[in-house]
Amino acid sequence: MKKIPLLLMGCGGVGRQLLHHIVSCRPLHSKQGIRLRVVGVCDSNSLVLASDVSTKELDDASLMEVCRIKSSGSSLHSLSNFGDCQVFSGQEVVKKAIDIADRFGKSTGLAFVDCSASSKTVEVLNQVADLGCCVVLANKKPLTASLEAYDKLVSHPRRIRHESTVGAGLPVIASLNRMISCGDPIHCIIGSLSGTFGYVMSELENGKPFSKVVNAAKSLGYTEPDPRDDLSGMDVARKGLILARLLGHRLSLENIKIESLYPLEMAPNVLPVEDFLVNGLPLLDKDIQDRITKASSKGKVLRYVCLIENNRCEVGIQELEKDSPLGRLRGSDNLLEIYSRCYREQPLVIQGAGAGNDTTAAGVLADILDFQDLFS
């Protein structure tokens, strides 16, 4: 039985779903001769460790208890009296995590999994990568920090995976890595990488006003609590930057032209969210309607996309051919068109749900298993 020890950072929706997937896949993985040994789980304040990480793991009952506690909004700290787990808090967490990484890095290896949304994990990740651990990220922040931090993080390319940072579990990064490895040069990627924008642009095309569409998207739970977190384009820009860097472009967030769908005078620090939804948004309806009409008169449609081409990355509304994969896209699916030597006239297209804890965590789990040849 091949054993893959694992330490999870982040017990939000994705992290908890990952633990559920690990437990429910036990019979499947056992058939494949694999055992995922979860030796530790952290939230932002605490680390729960198996009593003796070399020989023991957090058993499935403990993992489910972690999920229960975190779903209820409590801290992992409250687990301190649970079974024979060890619980560390505060500054001890990072120290202990690195200690574990050091020990496993020298012996069996360790999958160090970041399902948090924190910008603070990049340093720990760099250290554990250097200590010989495998790193899996669902967290976009460490990959979109400075180029210097990025270079460090990916300096052991066979020991890092981050499928779920773009398009959730859609096989985007894995497919791009295949193309890169076989020397098929990628000239251009254009993609709709946000379910929110996908929904919004579809509904606009159906003739609804922008203000109504954004309010409906919020009611349906398609947006963040403040929809401006989506409409700013920053999340799409992070995804675009991750793809651009994967292609070898030396870019940072500040090099990306990002189109926000609201003006500065409606920014969160100026206008409360309710005001924005009720009074701000309707002021934007006409302008967007005009753009749609103009595009339509040329036989085109508007899509909010990330475009990577000629060493540049742009995020915003583009006029696209109605009769292209992105032009035909409806609803909240993500869709990428990838142009390369092999896919020159007609792109390689990958389309599907690009959000959701289930599929995001599935992508993380597939990444972990993709390391299996490095474990014994």
Next chain:
Amino acid sequence: MKKIPLLLMGCGGVGRQLLHHIVSCRPLHSKQGIRLRVVGVCDSNSLVLASDVSTKELDDASLMEVCRIKSSGSSLHSLSNFGDCQVFSGQEVVKKAIDIADRFGKSTGLAFVDCSASSKTVEVLNQVADLGCCVVLANKKPLTASLEAYDKLVSHPRRIRHESTVGAGLPVIASLNRMISCGDPIHCIIGSLSGTFGYVMSELENGKPFSKVVNAAKSLGYTEPDPRDDLSGMDVARKGLILARLLGHRLSLENIKIESLYPLEMAPNVLPVEDFLVNGLPLLDKDIQDRITKASSKGKVLRYVCLIENNRCEVGIQELEKDSPLGRLRGSDNLLEIYSRCYREQPLVIQGAGAGNDTTAAGVLADILDFQDLFS
């Protein structure tokens, strides 16, 4: 520098293109710390080996000479006086290949690559897999032989890859393997897996008669010299079977319901190809036109697809929703819709060119590099 020794069977268009890719990727792979060492190349009669496979390889000049000779229609046998290569022929070929596999299997490992279209390689492949070698297939035949042979061939699942057997280089098998590994159960695959049928069904939808469309497809080089080789559906059935078996279905070719687009009385053993094209095809126009009209009256379109669902695999014309990914497909692209727990309502869609030596060979090369963690 990580070295991956490689033995190639098959020097047709895909095999030669693979050798070209390997040579042109030298700088890229060198940067990644990888060296592909081609120690031998076979065609159907001969095997060219480096003079001492442990320390030497066929250098790039020799590989290009292999390509030149094979492009000109000669046998590898004519290389017998080339540099210090060794050339083996006849019954010696398999014996020598297995000897090499045995030697490398016990030491560094070997990537054994089948780019032939032969049904005779399955036994060699089974033996080299058992000897510890990695196997890469672009050849569909070994994977579509008996279930017994299939089970043997995939009995070392981490040491076999066959992306280019379905959809050429499209990341279909890699993506399905990711989904399978993370326990996302695949309920249904429906796909247009033939560029020929893709083109034919699109043109029929544009109102052209079947006989005209098939003749045009032949003139454009989209079909085999005898288009009935495509229209029989057998090639799609092999692809469908490969996907079905990947999902765990215990099926063989004889279990697949295959719809041929010509009747038995127009089969190649009854009607010469010219007769079929000129006199046979027009007799089929009305029936297909009627089916299109009937589908259209229900708001549907016809596609020639492979459908895998409920433990069954069917290949033939299906009526599909106009407004689905397959319904919107035009032209010769392949397209797969994959339905699973994560992609339940809206499928995961992979679309792109599913034929061509360049992309097929690129898929093979990506498969070889995917083994790199098994080499030192």
